[in-house]
Each structure stands twice: as structure tokens, then as C-alpha cells.
Amino acid sequence: xxxxxxxHLRYRYATAAAWAISDATMRVDPGEIVLLEGESGSGKSTxxxxxxxxxxxxxxxxxxxxxxxxxxxxxxxxxxxxxxxVGFLFQDAETQGVMAEPLRDVAFSLQCHGRTAAGILPAAxxxxxxxxAEHLIGRRLDQLSAGERQRVALAAVLAPExxxxxxxxxxxxxxxxxxxxxxxxxRRLADRGLTILIAEHRHDRVGHLTDRVLGLQAGRLxxxxxxxxxxxxxxSEDSDGPALLEVVGLTVGRRGQPVLREVTARLRxxxxxxxxxxxGSGKSTxxxxxxxxxxxxxxxxxxxxxxVTRLAAEERVPRLAFxxxxxxxxxxxxxxxxxxxxxxxxxxxxxxxxxAALVALELSALAERNPRxxxxxxxxxxxxxxxxxxxxxxxxxxxxxRGMDLRHRARLVAMLRRxxxxxGVAVIATHDLSxxxxxxxxxxxxxxxxxxxxxxxxxxxx
Amino acid sequence: MRAPVPPLLCAMGxxxxxxxxxxxxxxxxxxxxxxxxxxxxPAPRGLMLRLAAFSALxxxxxxxxxxxxxxxxxxxxxxxxxLDLEVTSExxxxxxxxxxxxxxxxxxxxxxxxxxxxxxxxxxxxxxVPRSALTVALAARLAPTLQRDAGALAETLRLRGSxxxxxxxxxxxxxxxxxxxxxxxxxxxxxxISEAMVARGYGGGTLTRxxxxxxxxxxxxAAGAGVxxxxxGVAVIAGLVSYxSYPxxxxxxxxxxxxxxxxSVAAGAVGTLALRSRS
Numbered sequence: 001x002x003x004x005x006x007x008h009l010r011y012r013y014a015t016a017a018a019w020a021i022s023d024a025t026m027r028v029d030p031g032e033i034v035l036l037e038g039e040s041g042s043g044k045s046t047x048x049x050x051x052x053x054x055x056x057x058x059x060x061x062x063x064x065x066x067x068x069x070x071x072x073x074x075x076x077x078x079x080x081x082x083x084x085x086v087g088f089l090f091q092d093a094e095t096q097g098v099m100a101e102p103l104r105d106v107a108f109s110l111q112c113h114g115r116t117a118a119g120i121l122p123a124a125x126x127x128x129x130x131x132x133a134e135h136l137i138g139r140r141l142d143q144l145s146a147g148e149r150q151r152v153a154l155a156a157v158l159a160p161e162x163x164x165x166x167x168x169x170x171x172x173x174x175x176x177x178x179x180x181x182x183x184x185x186x187r188r189l190a191d192r193g194l195t196i197l198i199a200e201h202r203h204d205r206v207g208h209l210t211d212r213v214l215g216l217q218a219g220r221l222x223x224x225x226x227x228x229x230x231x232x233x234x235x236s237e238d239s240d241g242p243a244l245l246e247v248v249g250l251t252v253g254r255r256g257q258p259v260l261r262e263v264t265a266r267l268r269x270x271x272x273x274x275x276x277x278x279x280g281s282g283k284s285t286x287x288x289x290x291x292x293x294x295x296x297x298x299x300x301x302x303x304x305x306x307x308v309t310r311l312a313a314e315e316r317v318p319r320l321a322f323x324x325x326x327x328x329x330x331x332x333x334x335x336x337x338x339x340x341x342x343x344x345x346x347x348x349x350x351x352x353x354x355x356a357a358l359v360a361l362e363l364s365a366l367a368e369r370n371p372r373x374x375x376x377x378x379x380x381x382x383x384x385x386x387x388x389x390x391x392x393x394x395x396x397x398x399x400x401x402r403g404m405d406l407r408h409r410a411r412l413v414a415m416l417r418r419x420x421x422x423x424g425v426a427v428i429a430t431h432d433l434s435x436x437x438x439x440x441x442x443x444x445x446x447x448x449x450x451x452x453x454x455x456x457x458x459x460x461x462x
Numbered sequence: 463m464r465a466p467v468p469p470l471l472c473a474m475g476x477x478x479x480x481x482x483x484x485x486x487x488x489x490x491x492x493x494x495x496x497x498x499x500x501x502x503x504p505a506p507r508g509l510m511l512r513l514a515a516f517s518a519l520x521x522x523x524x525x526x527x528x529x530x531x532x533x534x535x536x537x538x539x540x541x542x543x544x545l546d547l548e549v550t551s552e553x554x555x556x557x558x559x560x561x562x563x564x565x566x567x568x569x570x571x572x573x574x575x576x577x578x579x580x581x582x583x584x585x586x587x588x589x590x591v592p593r594s595a596l597t598v599a600l601a602a603r604l605a606p607t608l609q610r611d612a613g614a615l616a617e618t619l620r621l622r623g624s625x626x627x628x629x630x631x632x633x634x635x636x637x638x639x640x641x642x643x644x645x646x647x648x649x650x651x652x653x654x655i656s657e658a659m660v661a662r663g664y665g666g667g668t669l670t671r672x673x674x675x676x677x678x679x680x681x682x683x684a685a686g687a688g689v690x691x692x693x694x695g696v697a698v699i700a701g702l703v704s705y706x707s708y709p710x711x712x713x714x715x716x717x718x719x720x721x722x723x724x725x726s727v728a729a730g731a732v733g734t735l736a737l738r739s740r741s
Contacts, residue, residue, distance in 0.1 A: 058657045080666030088661045094607075095654035098599060098662060104581040104672075111670045112663030120672055142606055156662065293617055317623040324621075330614035332622075332643050343622035372646060386622065 003164050003195035004028040004051065007066040009074075011050050014060035015373075020046045022219045024065070028197060030163075033190045035206055036199040038216030039405040040377030044199035045091055047216065048166045051197070052088040053079035070163040070195075084113060087162035089153060091169045091199075091376050091403060093146065094326070096153035102128060102144075103137045106156045113160040127159040128152070130185055132178055146325050146399070147173040147279030147431070154182065158189075165189075165196045169376075171205050172402050175278045175431050179205050201377075201405050204434055241268050242305060244425045245290075245394050250299035252282065252289040258297055258449070259285045265444065265453040267394075267425045272416055274436035275429040277446030283429035284325055286451065287396045290427070291322035303394055318347055321392035325399050325429075328371075328379030336374075336382050337367040343390045354389035360415045361385050362408065376403030384412065388419075395419060395426040401435055413439040464737060465677055466578035466586050468684035472499055472733040473574035475691020479726050480566035482698040486555070489562045491723040495691070495730025496566045499573030502738035510572035517568060518561035525557030526550070577737055588669055595669075596659065603655045604648070611647045615640050680736040687733030694725050 009024040020043050028034050038044050049055040051069050056062065057079045067074035070085035090096045099105040106124035115123065128134045133151035136144060141152065150173040157165065165186075171179040179202075187209045190196055200206050207213070215222040243266035250263040259282035267273060275283045288294040290301060292313035300309045308316050321343075324330075333339040340354045340363070358364045361381040366374065371382050380403055387395060395416075401409050409432075416426050416439045427444075430436055436443055445452040476499065480492035500507055527545055532552025539547025580602045587598040619639065659665075677685070 052661060054657055054661060058653055058660075078666070079660045080663060082666075083661055083663040084666045090658065090661070092654075095651075096658050098603065098655070098659050098664075099581045099584065100579075100602070101581055107672055108664075109662045111672055112666065114667045114670055117670055117673050120670065142610065160663065291621070293620075312620070312625075313617070314620040314623055314625040317621060322621055324614070324617070327618070329611060329647065330618040330643075332615065332618055332639065334642075347623040372650070390623065 001030075001071070002027040002068070003030045003032070003070060004197065005066075005068040009050065009063070009065035009067045011046065011055060011063045012061050014062075016061075018219075020061075020219050021050060024221050026214065026221055028195055030195050031190050031193045032212065033186065033196045033198065033210045035203070035210040035213045036197060036216060037201075037203065037213060038199075040381075040403060040408060041375040042216040042405075043219040044216050045168050045375065046219075048088065048168050048197065048199055050074070051164075052086055052166055053077055053082035054088070085162055086164045086166060087157040087160065089157045089165075089167045089170055091172070092326070093150040093153040093173065094329075096156065097141045097149065100141055101137075102133060102139065102141060102152045102155075105141060105152055106159050109156045109159050115160075124155070124159055127155040130158065131155045131182060145280040145284065147175060147178070150174060151178065151279070161194075163195065165194055167196065167198045167200075169200055169202075169403060170198060171200065171202055173279070173399065173431065176205075176433060178279065179431075183209050201401075201403070201409075202432070203406070243267060243302070244269055244304055245427070246302040247290070248300050248302075250286075250289070250301060251297040252285050252294065253297050254285055254294075260446065260451060261449055263299070263451045265451065267427070269423045269425065270420045271441045272420050272426045272439050273428070274440035274443045275427055275446055275451075276431070276433070276436060276443055279431075281446045282449070283446050284398050286446065287322065287398050287427065287429055288324070291320065291324075291396055292316045293322070293324075318343070318349060318390035318392055320394040320396065321387035321390045322396040323383045323387045323398060323400060326402070327383030328374075328376055331371040331379065331382065334370055335368050336363055336371050336385075339371055339382055340367075340385045340389050343386055347390070349390065351389075353391040354385070357385035357388035357415075360388070360418075361411055377405060377408060378403075380404055381408060381412075384415075388415070393424050395424060397426065397428045397430075399430055399432075400428060401430065401432045409435060410438075464577045464579060464684075465674070465681050466574075466583040468677070468681045468688060468733075469499070469574045469577040469737055471685055471688025472691060472730070472737070473570040473688075475688050475695055475733075476570045476726070476730060477567050478692060478695030479698060479722070480563045480570075482695050483722075484556070484559050485719045485722070486559055487719045487723045488698065488726065489559050489566070491726035491730070493562045493566045493569070495726055495734070496569035496573065498730055498734040499737070500569045500576065502734045503573050503576030507572070507576065510568065510576075514565040514568040514572075518565040521561040521564055522554075522557040525560060526553040529553045529556060531556065582674065585672060585674070589671065592669075596656070596664070599659060600652065600655055604651055607651050607655070608644070608648050611651065612640070612644055615643055615647075683736035684733045687729045687736065690729040691726065691733070694722055694729070698722055 006024045006026050010019050011021040012019045036044050046055060053074060072082050072085060097105050098108050103124055106127055107120045110120045110123055131151040131154045133155055136148055136152060154170060183206050186196055198206055245267040247263050247265050251258050251261045253259045277283055289296050292311055296309055300307055303316060303320050331339055333342055340358055341351060344351050344354050358367060361384060363381055363385055371379055380400060384400055400412060419426055476492050476495045480489055500510060526549040530546050532550030534551040535548060536551055537549040541547060584599050584602055588595040
């Protein structure tokens with residue numbers, strides 16, 4: 001008997017006339033790992049929600065056709081009943097947590113599955129160690145980095161040992177080591193009979209361990225893989241000109257505790273830097289301090305020769321623009337065009353750069369849509385376009401490829417190289433080493449409380 | 463973070479004492495205890511302190527102009543519809559005591575919320591009021607999530623070049639710009655959290671009770687102090703301190719009032735100090 005069996009399954013949102021999932025027919029056998037690929041907004045997350053029984057229950061709309069998941073028929077099952085057999089990892093780990101502390105949060109899944117009280121905490125602890133998150137026990141969930149939260153969310157899904165696992169971008173925020181171990185663990189679980197359906201843009205991370213690849217194109221399932229590696233664009237030589245971004249002896253921290261000490265680095269025009277390092281190493285904290293959102297604990301920051309150490313974030317704009325992690329949660333306007341034009345209009349800048357950014361990131365056709373109705377990858381592009389609309393000299397991006405499909409990652413690479421060719425500099429915090437390889441002239445390794453800036457793109461450790 | 467029951471007992475005891483009588487000395491003692499409870503709780507506390515002070519002050523200022531009671535006139539003015547511009551000393555005193563009672567309730571509740579472990583509070587609610595457990599979990603998760611969303615929205619505005627608001631008009635415009643996305647995101651977050659809980663299996667079967675860690679010595683002492691405060695509160699309601707329709711300074715130093723106030727201060731101090739030891 002198949003673990004997942006779909007026959008002409010369809011679903012559309014209440015506000016849309018078109019089917020978001022149309023005529024989905026497929027079978028997935030026990031122990032199989034199936035990778036679901038498709039462009040941002042193609043319906044991957046919607047299909048997973050449909051299989052978990054969360055749509056239409058929580059999102060309204062209309063479903064039709066036949067679907068059987070872990071022996072439960074979708075048409076008649078309540079989502080909570082389905083959840084007893086099906087584990088679902090949300091794309092946004094932030095929304096997955098229910099409790100305030102990681103061990104309690106993982107234990108909550110086991111409590112909901114009626115496990116005996118004595119076994120709950122040991123099982124929760126063991127699952128946290130599988131995803132290398134045991135050290136997070138005792139900390140507050142809302143104070144963890146995005147990658148750390150994703151590990152806890154994964155543990156919470158794995159702990160009850162479901163029959164079917166639906167994972168929406170499980171490695172998007174993980175560093176390479178953790179992602180590699182997670183994928184290996186998923187393979188081991190599948191070999192023991194667990195059925196896994198993964199929606200993931202990072203084919204390079206999960207592709208080699210999956211049994212089958214299914215594509216989604218505008219809500220229709222198609223067989224076969226579509227992924228190809230990102231093309232590496234020409235790097236620039238380090239110029240002799242003045243530094244556009246220079247930090248000297250910079251110490252940055254969170255809640256008064258230093259995270260990175262004595263960071264000294266300089267970037268001349270035309271350079272793109274990838275900031276790499278494990279989850280929680282301080283990449284986001286460094287970018288937030290450079291952007292002026294967090295104060296520097298010591299040292300100085302210069303942008304285009306001006307000391308901006310004591311300037312607030314709004315005073316560093318538009319010379320410097322920053323796209324924080326998960327920008328899709330903080331969109332201000334009702335249309336994508338208004339969102340992208342907000343900065344130039346506030347500052348009285350030309351709107352030409354905004355139009356160019358909309359074109360470069362393929363957002364022109366979506367310009368009148370509400371950004372809150374977009375997929376995670378589309379919202380990420382909106383936020384990047386809004387930053388580019390300011391025509392910044394220094395561009396700071398924190399995990400910009402989350403939820404972004406390969407084609408749009410290639411568009412981002414092209415846009416970053418164009419920004420560098422025009423004399424700008426960019427610093428990108430990322431776990432996506434393929435992105436780093438494709439566009440970065442240098443890689444700065446963030447680890448053990450320090451930033452090691454002396455790696456060229458060719459020499460840096462993978 | 464603490465087991466929820468000891469700070470809950472302390473907070474409830476202080477609120478009951480504060481609301482049980484208009485006796486100024488007793489109300490002041492309850493207010494002092496509630497302030498202590500919040501001050502031993504982990505930061506941030508500033509917002510709740512400001513809220514309590516503002517609410518109390520508003521009541522103190524407004525009461526003489528909406529209440530009509532007392533005979534000792536301090537200022538005689540005309541009366542319009544709901545507004546009475548005659549101010550008596552009783553109205554002023556009533557306003558002060560009412561403000562103190564309101565502040566006591568706000569500070570004690572805030573102290574409990576800051577001291578109690580939200581996960582253990584959720585577990586307690588699941589046991590005591592299973593039908594409201596979802597509401598408790600939603601409220602516990604939604605408040606910090608919305609706080610972060612509001613912070614992120616304000617940061618986005620700054621990153622788009624919008625500087626600090628200068629003047630009232632600019633402040634109102636800035637606030638208006640943030641209200642709509644915040645309301646929209648709060649609706650989204652509410653659905654997200656309930657969806658996440660259901661996806662984790664909540665509501666699909668029996669919820670197992672997680673073994674709770676034993677109370678520490680400090681928590682046991684605080685629970686004892688809380689029970690004492692509740693007992694004192696019940697005694698006040700039962701008539702240990704005479705009831706007045708509005709406060710008067712007359713029996714301010716009566717032996718019963720002194721006894722109740724002293725007990726309240728002592729139990730409140732013991733409870734808060736016991737809770738502070740591990741905060």
C-alpha cells in the first residue's frame with residue numbers, strides 16, 4: 001500500500017479563480033524520499049499543506065479529487081488526526097514553535113501524540129541531539145538564530161516518529177555540516193520505512209539522497225529533475241582605490257554580550273564578499289551592526305570614507321542598504337510596486353533604480369500584487385528590490401536566497417555582479433555555498449568569535 | 463523562570479487585598495507588595511511600570527470631575543452633564559485609592575507574567591482549564607511574536623530611509639503607516655500559530671502531562687506567603703477591617719488596618735524575596 005496516493009487532487013485558494021494545485025496524481029511508496037522541485041510560487045508549499053490536511057482547513061478555498069496520506073483519506077480527516085501520522089515542517093521555522101524553550105517545544109509534539117510521561121523528555125533530548133541542537137536546551141526559542149530555530153523545529157517534527165514526513169525547505173537556514181548530517185539521518189529513517197516528501201530549492205544538498213524528483217510547474221506535477229548548478233560569473237580583481245566599507249577593531253554583540261571581537265576588514269569598489277560560518281556564529285549580528293540597527297560595542301565603521309559608527313540606520317541610508325533575515329515578515333505596503341518605491345519616495349530619489357530592480361528580479365509582472373500573498377521566495381526578492389531601489393554603494397544581504405528557486409538565484413547573482421561592476425560592494429551572509437562560489441570575490445569565515453577575512457574565493461574552505 | 467503557582471498565589475493575594483477595602487494604609491501595602499513582585503521579575507519592566515503609573519494617574523486626575531460625593535469642598539465650580547467641577551477631599555482621596563488599586567492589579571499581574579515560566583503556565587492551563595489551553599498558548603506565543611513583528615516593521619521603515627519622527631504630526635503619520643501591516647501580520651500570526659499547533663498533533667488525542675520539576679525552597683516559601691496574603695485578603699472581605707463606601711482618613715491608623723497592612727507588607731516581602739533568589 002502506498003504511503004501517499006493522489007488521484008486528480010485539486011485545490012484553489014478562496015481569493016483565486018485558478019487552481020493552485022491542479023490534477024495532482026502520484027504515488028509514493030513507504031521508505032521513499034521524493035524531492036519536490038519548482039519555482040517560487042509554483043505551489044510546493046500549498047501541496048504539502050494540502051497533504052498535511054492544513055489546507056483548506058486553515059486557508060479556506062476548495063479542494064477536490066482523491067488523496068490518501070498514511071492511510072488517512074484527506075477528504076474526511078481532521079488535520080489534528082492526520083497530524084498523528086504525518087509530520088509537517090513549515091518553511092518558516094519561526095511559526096513552528098509552540099513553547100518558549102527548545103526541550104519543552106520538542107516535548108510538546110510527544111505530549112500531543114500521547115507518549116508516556118516518563119519517556120517524553122529523554123526522547124525529546126535524543127531527537128535534539130540528532131539535529132545537533134542539544135546545546136540549545138534551556139535557552140529561549142525567540143532568542144535563537146534562524147538556523148538554530150530550524151533545528152529545533154526539525155526535532156519537534158521528527159520526535160513523534162511519524163509514518164510520513166512532509167518537509168518544506170528543511171535545510172534553507174542550516175549550515176552545510178548540519179544539513180549534510182540531517183540529510184543522512186533522513187536517509188536512515190527512510191531506509192527504516194519512513195516516507196519523506198521534501199520541497200527544497202537546494203538540490204545540491206538533498207538531490208543525491210532522494211529516490212525520485214518531481215517537479216511542480218504552475219500547480220501541475222511533472223516527472224524529472226530540473227536543477228543545474230549556478231553559473232559562476234567573472235570575479236573582479238582587488239582594486240587600489242579607497243575602501244568603500246572599512247571596519248576597524250569592531251566588536252559586536254547581543255544583549256551586551258560580545259559575539260565577534262576586533263573585526264578589521266576593508267572592501268574596495270567592485271568587491272562582493274560572502275560571509276560564511278555555522279548557525280549562531282554572529283553573521284547576522286555583524287550585518288545588523290554594519291547597518292546601524294545594533295550599536296557597535298567597540299571599534300569603528302566607515303562607509304565611503306565617512307565614519308558612520310555613531311549614525312543610526314536611517315542616517316546610513318541610501319549610501320548603505322540592508323536586507324535583514326526573513327524580510328518577508330516586515331513588508332509595509334499593499335502592492336509590490338509601492339513597497340519597492342517606498343524608499344526612493346521617502347528620500348526623494350529617482351525611481352529609475354526601483355524600476356530596474358523590479359525588472360532584474362522578475363517582479364514587474366507581480367508589481368500590483370499584495371506582497372503578503374506571495375511565496376517566501378517572492379517576498380525575499382521584493383525586499384532585495386526595495387534595497388536596490390535606493391541605489392546603495394554598500395549592499396548588505398542576510399540569507400538572501402531563502403525560498404528562492406535556482407533561476408531567481410541566478411538572477412540575484414547577475415544583479416550582484418552588476419552592482420559590483422558599477423563600483424558598489426556587497427556583503428552577503430549565507431549558508432548557500434553555491435551562491436558564494438557563483439558571485440563572491442572573497443569569503444569571510446565567521447567562527448569562534450572572530451572574522452577571518454583573508455580567504456579568497458578560491459582558497460576558502462567549503 | 464519560575465513554576466507558575468507561587469507567583470500566581472502572591473499576585474492573587476495582593477490583588478485581593480488591594481480590592482477588598484478602601485482603607486488607604488492597606489491599599490498602600492498591597493501596592494508596595496505588587497511593586498516588589500514586578501521589581502524582582504526579569505526585565506523588561508519599564509513598559510508595565512509606565513502603564514501602571516499612567517493608569518493610576520489618569521484615575522486620580524479624572525475621578526474628582528466625574529464622581530459626586532463627600533462634603534468637604536475644596537473647589538466649587540459649575541456642573542455640566544457628566545462633568546462635575548465641584549471637587550471634594552473625599553473625591554480626591556477616592557481617586558488616589560482607586561488609582562492605587564488599579565496600579566496594584568496591573569503590577570501584580572505583570573509581575574506574575576514576567577516571573578512564571580510560560581511553558582509551565584501553558585501546561586498548568588491545559589490541566590486546569592483544558593478548553594482554554596489553546597487560547598492560553600495562542601496568547602503566550604502571539605504577544606512576543608507580534609512584539610518582534612512590530613520591531614521588524616519599525617526597522618524596515620528606518621532601512622527605507624524614514625528617520626526618527628519629529629513632531630506630533632510626523633509621529634502620527636509614522637504610527638498610521640505601521641498600524642495596517644501590524645494588524646495584517648497579527649491576523650496572519652494567529653492563523654500561523656494555531657496551524658502550527660494542530661500540525662504538531664494538538665487536539666488529535668489525549669495530551670500527556672509532562673512531569674513537572676519539584677518546587678524549589680524559594681518557590682515553596684513564596685507559595686506559603688501567597689496563601690497567607692490570600693487569607694488576609696479573605697479576612698478583610700470577611701470584615702476584619704470595616705468597610706467604607708469611600709475612603710476616609712479617620713481610621714487610617716486603626717489597629718486592624720495596621721495589622722492587615724503589616725501582614726501584607728511582611729508576606730509580600732517574603733514572597734518577592736523568595737522568588738528573587740533564582741530570577
